[in-house]
Amino acid sequence: MTLFMPDTLHLGLDHFDVQIRSALAQALGLEKDSLKLERPRDEKMGEFAFPCFRFAKEKKTNPAELAKKLAGELSVEFVAPSAAGPFLNFRVEPAALAKRVASDVSKPNYGCGNLEGKVVVEYSSPNIAKPMHVGHLRTTVIGAALSRLANRAGHEVVRINHLGDWGSQFGKLVAAWNRWGSEEKLSVEPIDHLLELYVRYHKEEENDESLPAAAKVAFQELESGENNKTRVIWKRFTEYSLREFNHIFDRLGSTFDFVRGESWYEDQLDPLIDWLESTGVLEESDGATIVDLKDHGIKTPCLVKTAHGTTLYATRDLAAAKSRWEEFQFERALYVVGAEQNLHFQQFTTVLKKAGCEWASRIEHISFGLIRLQEGKLSTREGRILSLTEVLDRAVELAAEIIEEKNPELDHKEAVSEQVGVGAIIFHDLKHQRNKDVVFNWGEVLSFEGDTGPYLQYSHARCCAILRKADRPAPSIDSIDLGLLSDSPELFVALGRYPQALREAWEKREPMILAQHLLKIASAGNAFYHEKRVLGESEELESARLCAIDLLRKTLGDGLGILGVPTPEEM
């Protein structure tokens, strides 16, 4: 069990959490870190809750009695305990709440953790010669968000884009190119042409036995290490693809420390096999080289070499993992890869364990659910694809229409449409638990109202607008009367729980937790500036509220930045 340790951040609401737990620990004669506070079902009952059942049993009284007794005894500065049946609730005094949270939020290290060590994150990893489709959106966006969360938690992060640029599929592609390739088409629309070749290959393969044979030869040529014709054309395909991918990465705001395709590990494959051999895990079966995993509860063996001597996906993943361990000595290595590869990950990590690598336990498969179309699973081979570019373009187009309707005077309309459209797509993906399957639905993806990215962007832009119209710099928190903000506890509770959201999102590798919390913050923020006038109030009140708006703006901007959602100042 991961212990709940806000002490490491001691900011925002966590400050009170620690105080309350200390007092409880003392009263109950227990360790502070063994206690965990919950949230009351109804926010009106307070900010923290402590169910007494378990402890009452130990003390041989009944829970309601214990809650009542503790409510009478406990003394925590600025916090009022109250018993509600078997629950002990705690309400923070609004003035102290506003004061504490405002002062913490304004610090530059708000929500920053102190964890150490390197975290390697492999994500995106599209396949060369194929267009990026909506399936790649998830890994790209989840991986980027987790990288930023890890970084915020204190880790040093190494982002790797493990391009699918190797394997027998390229033998197939080269074989298809040799038969039907057109230089002209390749120079105009390279990816479309390559896709066309790939699809045609799979169509004609069924009736033409010479085709798979040619493909096999081509891949063997590719793996030979020689700089032959096959390799030259493969290199060209790679370059064309990268050009297109980079354009999408720019739009999504994804960056990588290393773009290393599977081919990067090419010269480590033979040493890997030798090493596996030396650990005694290899066996031969039907001409192929395998690692049997039955003794670890996995029925299907892991293949590391085919009967005709070529390597496989698993071989390259094993080599990559070993290489990364030697290069980075990572604390954790995350692989943001779809759930359909669960078995593969079990196999390849188990092979490492079997071969004696104790660090294999640091590898985590961050799996996520499949995106399907109404018609069924996406399939490049069968031409059932939905290109990521098309999805982004349509969102941007719609954003442009809405801007034209709502804010025709806006400057930089095109740039803002791009930010809003792309933001909507990214946020939509990140607001759900990652392991659930998704049936792609245009209506839902292109929604800009309610719990959406544009709603958050709008809230942020509203704050910017108020600050702009104030026509003076946002007051610092030392210059205002924080007591004037005690009428808005909901806002400060939401802002004050931001560090907790960041921490949980990272601990659970679940960006959704941050996404959901940002919605809460925005909702509290919208209610705040809707019911409370900022500009034109008395000088003191205006300053205080302006300051609150600035903190709201700052937190929303920070959170959206971590998720990778752009934050226009006007929209």
Added chain:
RNA sequence: GCGCCUGUGGCUCAACUGGAUAGAGCAUCUGACUACGGAUCAGAAGGUUGGGGGUUCGAAUCCUCCCAGGCGCACCA
């Protein structure tokens, strides 16, 4: 057939990993000072948490058996 994942209002999702009266958003219905930007806010209605059984003070959450859907199951990645 075996393994893994999923099932919560009409739709899309939450529920702090066993806690209080299961919460949001869409859609539906009411309302909001000629608006510090209405991509908003306030409210109403909508639920036997796929079904049965079990574990205990307490279950959407854990165990078990069904049902439905998805994914995977050696020379693809």
